[in-house]
Amino acid sequence: MKETTRLNSATLGRANSRRAVNTGVERGSTVLFESAEMLYNDDVRPTYGTDGLATQDDLRRLLADLEGATESFILPSGLAALTVPIFAFLQAGDEILVVNSCYAPVRRFVETQLKRYGVTARYYDSRLSPADVLALATPATKMIYVESPGSLTFDIQDIPGMAALAKARGILTLCDNTYGGGVLFKPLEHGIDLSMQALTKYVGGHSDVLIGSVSVRDPALAAALYKTIKAWGFFTSADESYLAARGLRTLHLRVKQSGDSALKIARWLETRPEVLRVVHPGLESHPGHDIFARDFTAANGLFMVLFKGNGDHQSQAFLNKLKLFGLGFSWGGYESLAVNCEPQVRGRPKLNDEPDPYLAGSSIRFYVGLEDADDLIADIEQALDLFS
Numbered sequence: 001m002k003e004t005t006r007l008n009s010a011t012l013g014r015a016n017s018r019r020a021v022n023t024g025v026e027r028g029s030t031v032l033f034e035s036a037e038m039l040y041n042d043d044v045r046p047t048y049g050t051d052g053l054a055t056q057d058d059l060r061r062l063l064a065d066l067e068g069a070t071e072s073f074i075l076p077s078g079l080a081a082l083t084v085p086i087f088a089f090l091q092a093g094d095e096i097l098v099v100n101s102c103y104a105p106v107r108r109f110v111e112t113q114l115k116r117y118g119v120t121a122r123y124y125d126s127r128l129s130p131a132d133v134l135a136l137a138t139p140a141t142k143m144i145y146v147e148s149p150g151s152l153t154f155d156i157q158d159i160p161g162m163a164a165l166a167k168a169r170g171i172l173t174l175c176d177n178t179y180g181g182g183v184l185f186k187p188l189e190h191g192i193d194l195s196m197q198a199l200t201k202y203v204g205g206h207s208d209v210l211i212g213s214v215s216v217r218d219p220a221l222a223a224a225l226y227k228t229i230k231a232w233g234f235f236t237s238a239d240e241s242y243l244a245a246r247g248l249r250t251l252h253l254r255v256k257q258s259g260d261s262a263l264k265i266a267r268w269l270e271t272r273p274e275v276l277r278v279v280h281p282g283l284e285s286h287p288g289h290d291i292f293a294r295d296f297t298a299a300n301g302l303f304m305v306l307f308k309g310n311g312d313h314q315s316q317a318f319l320n321k322l323k324l325f326g327l328g329f330s331w332g333g334y335e336s337l338a339v340n341c342e343p344q345v346r347g348r349p350k351l352n353d354e355p356d357p358y359l360a361g362s363s364i365r366f367y368v369g370l371e372d373a374d375d376l377i378a379d380i381e382q383a384l385d386l387f388s
């Protein structure tokens with residue numbers, strides 16, 4: 001069966017006595033055992049609520065199917081789903097190579113927390129080829145962190161190439177796979193060891209849940225992840241898990257609609273005189289388009305526009321004039337959002353002396369939700385006078 005059919009026909013609820021269609025919310029700390037002999041039997045799971053009960057199990061099963069994994073683990077946020085695998089597989093003396101276009105809060109984690117445990121993080125330029133990134137590796141390098149398209153800048157990495165070269169050197173790869181919601185790209189099929197997703201975004205889909213996942217194929221990696229999650233006491237609630245599992249049922253439709261509308265709006269913006277450049281990997285004008293088109297089935301609803309303007313002041317005036325686009329961080333919900341990018345672009349690790357191409361003009365990131373694309377175009381159009 002096709003993935004959409006599997007995600008929608010999975011008989012989650014029918015296992016419970018009332019035969020509701022969907023999974024239920026099973027809450028609990030104490031788990032009752034059937035006999036005293038089972039109390040200290042290590043093969044029995046769950047032994048306690050922190051292991052997760054039926055709702056978490058159902059979500060994990062669907063996620064493993066979506067990611068092509070043997071096991072998917074869930075964590076209380078997307079960020080935790082990045083920090084936990086990094087922590088699980090690195091120890092004092094090790095080094096991780098992190099792409100400079102990573103989701104920004106990861107930098108805070110590696111710089112303030114990892115460092116305290118004697119683990120070094122080095123940034124590499126997202127535009128480097130896999131061979132050039134591997135040339136930076138030393139015997140201490142134990143993990144390479146990739147994200148494509150990169151957060152904010154949409155730089156494209158050759159992920160299959162990176163996974164193959166890293167594997168040959170015995171270096172683990174961790175991929176932030178949030179962009180495609182697990183639908184548009186399958187990192188594990190391309191040799192990545194650890195595929196992470198902020199389910200907060202497209203999977204949750206309604207901007208009302210915080211949850212993350214890490215998916216793996218290798219049982220040894222799964223065992224090590226489970227051990228770390230358990231040792232740290234991370235637990236993801238049944239309510240959040242329920243909402244994520246429910247989101248999976250309509251994930252494909254929402255990602256497609258959001259991506260189609262975004263491409264339409266991006267193409268329209270490319271024709272506008274107020275625009276310097278539209279940064280969208282689905283457009284032929286994007287420098288990473290060929291690799292993106294090779295690896296991804298389509299683009300999502302996010303893109304950045306560099307308008308003819310003199311920076312943040314004009315960006316803010318433009319944002320304040322938008323009516324349909326909400327001003328706020330995050331994305332993946334049903335509602336469209338916009339933010340100005342300059343403060344985040346300025347915060348990126350500087351790896352060379354070139355002027356940052358994303359600081360030319362006034363930069364806005366759009367997330368396109370499920371409103372009608374023509375209404376969103378009209379909303380942008382009525383605010384464009386601020387850039388002319």
Ligand SMILES: *Cc1c(COP(=O)(O)O)cnc(C)c1O
Nearest residue numbers: 077078079103178198200210211
């Ligand atoms: C939002 C996001 C995260 C973090 O997810 P949270 O659930 O908000 O912690 C990680 N990576 C990417 C690419 C994201 O967009």
